[in-house]
Amino acid sequence: MHQQAIIERVPVPPEFIDALRERFGAQVQTGEAVCRQHGTSEAHFAPVLPDAVVFAQSTQEVIELVRLCVAAGVPVVPFGAGTSIEGNALPVRGGVSLDLSQMTQIVAVNAEDFDCTVQAGVRREELNQYLRDTGLFFPIDPGANATIGGMASTRASGTNAVRYGTMRDAVLSLTVVTPQGEVIKTARRARKSAAGYDLTRLYVGSEGTLGVITEVTLRLHPIPETISAAVCGFETLQGAVDTVVQSIQLGVPLARVEILDDMQIRACNKWSKLDLPEVTTLFFEFHGSPAGVAEQVETVGQLAAANGGGNFQWASTQEERTRLWKARHEAYYAAVNLRSGAIGWATDVCVPISRLPECITQTKADLATASVPGTIVGHVGDGNFHVIFSIDPKAPAELAEVEMLNARLVERALAMDGTCTGEHGIGIGKQEWLAKELGESTIDVMRMIKRALDPQDLFNPGKIFTL
Amino acid sequence: MHQQAIIERVPVPPEFIDALRERFGAQVQTGEAVCRQHGTSEAHFAPVLPDAVVFAQSTQEVIELVRLCVAAGVPVVPFGAGTSIEGNALPVRGGVSLDLSQMTQIVAVNAEDFDCTVQAGVRREELNQYLRDTGLFFPIDPGANATIGGMASTRASGTNAVRYGTMRDAVLSLTVVTPQGEVIKTARRARKSAAGYDLTRLYVGSEGTLGVITEVTLRLHPIPETISAAVCGFETLQGAVDTVVQSIQLGVPLARVEILDDMQIRACNKWSKLDLPEVTTLFFEFHGSPAGVAEQVETVGQLAAANGGGNFQWASTQEERTRLWKARHEAYYAAVNLRSGAIGWATDVCVPISRLPECITQTKADLATASVPGTIVGHVGDGNFHVIFSIDPKAPAELAEVEMLNARLVERALAMDGTCTGEHGIGIGKQEWLAKELGESTIDVMRMIKRALDPQDLFNPGKIFTL
Structure with missing residues (x-):
């Protein structure tokens, strides 16, 4: 199995795990099996286990978890369905694997506007089953039955992208818990906007390195005649x-x-x-x-x-x-x-x-x-x-x-002026290629953004690029 | 005329203008008429004149100008056709109006791939005239015959957006001169990519506040049958x-x-x-x-x-x-x-x-x-x-x-969950509305990005939000 470069684990004190348990009770798990499941990818990377897995059920819980982790200097690695294949969700520095797969609410469907808002743990197949009676569908379909939050984080696409675009095009707005422990919405529900920096597109594809996506507003399409x-x-x-x-x-x-x-x-x-x-x-x-x-x-x-x-x-x-x-x-x-x-x-x-x-x-x-x-x-x-x-x-x-x-x-x-990754993201698997593709000066701009938004480097650390 | 809040002008020493002239000769202009033209918008904002206008002819010249301005602490405000209508290109703190309208090269047309690369000063009508024989067209059409660089900067759209999208969708890649005086390319020419942060979309709509766009790679569309x-x-x-x-x-x-x-x-x-x-x-x-x-x-x-x-x-x-x-x-x-x-x-x-x-x-x-x-x-x-x-x-x-x-x-x-600006941008005209639309926490994320990328606040200062 591929032995990725060793990145030093952040030591997590037992008091921190105790504090997690005090707040989250049985939603905190530290057993070998669950940690192994969250520390193993579907591809060729060696497993790296988190110190704990926390199953969040609401944006409010994510806020509280983020604040605890940031105060203790413990890494937070968002985890959806675990189907990414560049090691994107591996907790390479240890810390908390934040499992969002229980956040499965369909918050709203606005059929007349061709959009819906879902929690990050909703999976694409379940969303389409839910939408069936509306005459609408959500086209983005990576091979696996991934979560919408995970798909947004890796800028996923699939077989329909040639006609309907990728997650870049599909996401209208995001709810994100920032490393500062604040919750933000990146945009309103209008189909287009020129209102400031396009934070929606910045978070789409940022692989959890800039905060935790907890809700996603998606564009839908009419099922064709x-x-x-x-x-x-x-x-x-x-x-x-x-x-x-x-x-x-x-x-x-x-x-x-x-x-x-x-x-x-x-x-x-x-x-x-x-x-x-x-x-x-x-x-x-x-x-x-x-x-x-x-x-x-x-x-x-x-x-x-x-x-x-x-x-x-x-x-x-x-x-x-x-x-x-x-x-x-x-x-x-x-x-x-x-x-x-x-x-x-x-x-x-x-x-x-x-x-x-x-x-x-x-x-x-x-x-x-x-x-x-x-x-x-x-x-x-x-x-x-x-x-x-x-x-x-x-x-x-x-x-x-x-x-x-x-x-x-x-x-x-x-x-040929192409990219090393059309839809899987960089994770830990493509970092050297990203540098060859875009050059260090471009990655330096990404690094400046990362350092500004996550100054302690606690959010999915070690991914996309080295700081 | 609307008297916008007074923002203190940055004092520009005469030596700086001398240094500009030494490097750029007749490309530097400080006359009243040209300064007034670059300090007046097409809308209801009071004029604010730059200290000098510099007409750049290449990315290399933009790099050199940016380095001179940053070293001297002088603001740089990119200027295309001057047709924006939220005061987006007004040099509210003075400094240099960087006129890119002479950068009119069509760098490449890849007809088989439906894309082209142009310098920032190319105007949309001239681009479409140039493309006529290829069977392709560039659909984004704000009312004015704006420059492609300006359209990217304000995330412009127009009458075709309902079918063909906005500048968010049209831009494949950008060449940007950063506040550090480096030149970066934000992406390769592939139609989709999951390679790191979507800097293309971050710069589209950033209104010159994060650097200067000098070249744009655009998606084109076949002229319909x-x-x-x-x-x-x-x-x-x-x-x-x-x-x-x-x-x-x-x-x-x-x-x-x-x-x-x-x-x-x-x-x-x-x-x-x-x-x-x-x-x-x-x-x-x-x-x-x-x-x-x-x-x-x-x-x-x-x-x-x-x-x-x-x-x-x-x-x-x-x-x-x-x-x-x-x-x-x-x-x-x-x-x-x-x-x-x-x-x-x-x-x-x-x-x-x-x-x-x-x-x-x-x-x-x-x-x-x-x-x-x-x-x-x-x-x-x-x-x-x-x-x-x-x-x-x-x-x-x-x-x-x-x-x-x-x-x-x-x-x-x-x-109604809408936006204050579908396509004109924020400039100086919509700042209070941006705060109401997205909330201060969201704008704080924009501020962190701005401070990280432009620590001296020299690139189109005073726009989109106050720091």
Whole structure:
């Protein structure tokens, strides 16, 4: 397992744990099992256990917890569903893992305004179940059933981002408990505003390093009149990618377009009991009016045919659609479990779309000669794709090889004016790449903001950059 | 004229001006006329003259100027086209007005990726002329022909925002000269990224208070296959607003939908030589495929008819469309000049769309009893509208009345969970309202960021909030 650089733990005195128990009673847990669960990530990072886990149930409790921690100089690491994959929620300096997963209230749904406000612990699937009768949906869908607070913190996206944007676009306003123990709202509910610094966007993607997000106001979208989903196999990876790039360049408003290479299809067939031909495949979804969807399908079908694509296989019922996208959302677990007992490592580059065919085919060539199995899956409409490696944790050489392959991939993406992370965030896994991507002067500005807002460096310390 | 609170000018020693001249020669100007031009806004604020105007021609020159100013403790106030209307570019503490309008290079157009990079002084109309042959366009269009740098600084939007978003959405990356005299790039060219704090969005809307934007990378959009524009008069203001709100709630992807009340139509008829019936009118534009546009027109036409709208009058040629939208863009000047020699004051509230009919009709009732002429014009699809007052500068009672009317309007919008400024920014005009909108704790976070990034308070000091 990857042994991240050792960061000194902050010593937490027993009196502090006693003070926590006095205020929060059974909401404080220090047992090995719960601490291990909060100190282990879904990826390849070694576990780091918190000194205590506190389950908060309200913004008021978060305020009180933050004040206790700040007074005692103890780190606070917000924790949602624990599904991030850059070690984003690992308490690398110890302290309190602040679990928000019990904050599951839907505070308000304003259907006429296409927005809702939820507590940070609400999960995306539960939100969409709740919204079903309103005719609206919340589009952002990372693979896991993450919490809304966690998704805001990592600036998550998913399969719908090509049409509906990322958490950057989806969040209208946040309630945040600051390191000063104050509660702030970053914006009103108007769809646009020019009222001062865009604190909403500053907190979206700040990974808990500037305070604790406790409530999120989200933009929603009307469930389209017509939804059609299809899969289409391709003779070559290049042909599949070219089809997507050309569709985007023609302005086709694709709602979803996902690529899965032959290896990923094999993994999904096994994990999700599908029976797709094991070739590079695009998963499409089209949203619109009946006529609009027909137009889109016509255009994309012609491009696919010209690029070596087969016939579209339609998932015409809601059940078939759900089965297809469930398989897509489980792609990470499917790929990691190509080998039993394996640990996962997902890369996350995103490049300008014109460079995507080159980036993805060069990466596929790397994988062809690698000794560790790696699949390709991604949000090609955004220029974002993942390689998911299935690593034997007992073979250090495999981890070293994947580190090298990831480095080659990120260097390739940066050379194309891309980013090392389209949607997973920096956490502890991408810090050296962030520096190469943006330069130290840019990170210095981030550091100035961090020091100003969290002068004791207690909020998810050790993440995104070193101070 | 409005006499803003006196802020002490920073004394600028003659040696400093000499040092500027030594480095920048004729690019430094201290004459009364040029200083007055850079110290006067298009709205109702009293002029405040800079000590010198420096015309920069490159990022390198901005770096050198910033370093000179910071070393001497002299304020730097970025200036683009001077078309902002909350006093955003007034040098209220004196110092250097840094004029970026000569930085007009189109640095790169990446047509396949739908993006371009421009220097901050490029104006939106010139950019679109330049792009014409690429099949792409840049949608953000405030009334004035503003510079891209100024539009980024105030988080501007305009008539297309309902479909294409605001500068928040349009900016992919910025080149900024920081108060430390370093040049940073805030992001790569990928369409999405989760790489650390979203400095792009922090600088968009920061009104020059955190550094100087010198280059902007923008998202572009394909010119739609079909564009149709129409106007439609309504029996009542409420009927017009209801038509828009219902269209939005049905998910019609309107490209533009603007409301102009009877008074504003009268002003436009006079200023732009139109001959529209002087009733509340909606200006529409529909973008899409031929079939898609036909669908939109069908839906909106039915809603308009049900809400007391007349027939759509189509602007079918490019010339007619241009004439229509030029009139819309000149609405501010048309309204202010309803009385000769008058000065303007534009309000800028934005509310959740479900509250818009109520907000706008109550405002119209206020105007009916006011003694100062005021028109209503706005981006109703966003919930954003302006009252443009035409004020006699020699009648202090008029200014006082408008202040009162504006206060009533902003209070009304805030009570509806709206914002005091949809797109004009805070500048010096909206500071007390920002505090009421977001609360002092939220503004304290902005202050911490400002102090951290600009510790001497030299970059557009006195704007957005008081330190």
